[in-house]
Amino acid sequence: MSTTPPERDDAANRELTRAKFYKAEQEAGFVESQPRTTPQQQDPAYRLAFRDTDFLLREELRPVRFQLELLKPDMLLDEAGIGSTLVMYGSARIPSPEMAEAALATATTPEKKAVVERLVAKSKYYEEARRLAFTASRCAVVEEGKRQFVVCSGGGPSIMEAANRGAEEAGAESIGLNIVLPHEQAPNPYVTPHLSFQFHYFALRKMHFLLRARAVAVFPGGFGTFDEFFELLTLIQTGKMKPIPILLFGADYWNRVIDFRAIAEEGVINFEDLELFRMVETAEDAWKHIVEFYALDCD
Template identity: 80%
Template sequence: MTEEEKLSHDRFYKAEQEAGFVESHGHHTAQTQSPSYKLAFRDTDFLLREELRPVRFQLELLKTEMLLEEAGIGSTLVCYGSARIPTPEQAQARIEAANTPEEKTAAEKLAANSHYYEEARKLARIASQAAVVEKGMRQFVICSGGGPSIMEAANRGAAEVGAETIGLNIVLPHEQAPNPYVTPRLAFQFHYFALRKMHFLLRARAVAVFPGGFGTFDEFFELLTLIQTGKMKPIPILLFGRDFWHRVINFDALVEEGVINRKDLELFTLVETAEDAWQHIADFYGVAYQPSED
């Protein structure tokens, strides 16, 4: 029996093969050169039409999901945080580069939070060196937004101990390139914020939230809402920086105003160090605590 005659053999050619047939035929007529004649899945102009938005949504969902599955990633430890906090080495230079008193004050505030760059880096090293595997899939793989600052620190910490690390980047009007510590095959780019945020949480088994601005708040509060409303099962949410969070959000006032319950404050845990954060994650899942990152 020939290969073609086997019962298990697919009777239809794959899309890639069909596309190859088109190229090999080499017909160059007015008909074949018309945009209407292009195979739909190879017609970029068609795929970018307004009516194709639902298809693009599905593509952004499927591509990342399939590639993470193929990479053997079972779960992630997601790190949210500012794209503006400098490394400790950059902090003083930022202050000196300030041109106005307002800029200097902001630079000094950011510099005061620069130690969180090192905490994010350290947490990523600890989680990556724990090398947790379940059902043949890697667990607590470090995942960030793929950008600079806190995101870079998380990817960097994992890369420094030889672990793969994920970056979920977003197309913005200004330049936004992945930081160099994201594993190339796990560097993803999104058009839709909604799909990007979905992928942050689909595999998340813990989330570390460092000081940040609107983007960090958006991601943090969406996560809290999903768990508070029962749409998502509880996971460890580690909020780094007691002083920062108590200063920028009056959680107790929300309770006093009656808009949340006192018990809702148990959805997250305030921490200061990477060791404390990993201890909480390890206790939650019954994972051996091994903070041997140095």
């Protein structure tokens, strides 16, 4: 093995402020350039720990993976100049208006047809999500050199797709926070590629949804949407997070699936907690509330 340093002792190396240790990327390059001719060099134990995927995937390394999944999106979003986000939650099953007819064709029984018809009736929310994302993206608020109210979705289909699509149609970038699932999936085509992230841990994904969130729009959805929505309510109700606009799209849907007032009447939340969110029907109503909340110079 050669002991000759990659950089000789020249004037640059004698600079007082110059770092004296090589960066990890450089050291990894040194290793890759070396022939692996001995049994010791060929054994997995000899791999650099941070380049050893098998090691990083061990059960004992879960805390390290948590930290990596926290750091990577945060650092890249900061480098991309993202100051705050408009987060949009919602179902992955509601079809876009142009896909409504195809969705109806999938119903093979009267029972399935009734369910699909209810989903198709919600395709109007695809359009509202698209319009809200378009409006917010056109506002282009910039404070302290950072872009504000950048649209952020779960990166998947349906309502999430509508959010990223609306931003793209406004000529703006948008974020997608995808999650690894047992079945095959991919980010929707409207997510900005360098702002498209994939998560292993739901908990870290939900954290990143809210770290930069300055407003959240919640569209009709299932367990995942409920989970995200109620965690947000809990954080604000308990004082762990400062209040932000929470816009709940579709009063008929939400009042049918959740009796919010009954929860308060049972005494397990305060009636004032029902003011943590606002029911809206249109993108205009939602954006107007956000503009008034933050006194934005946008229309």
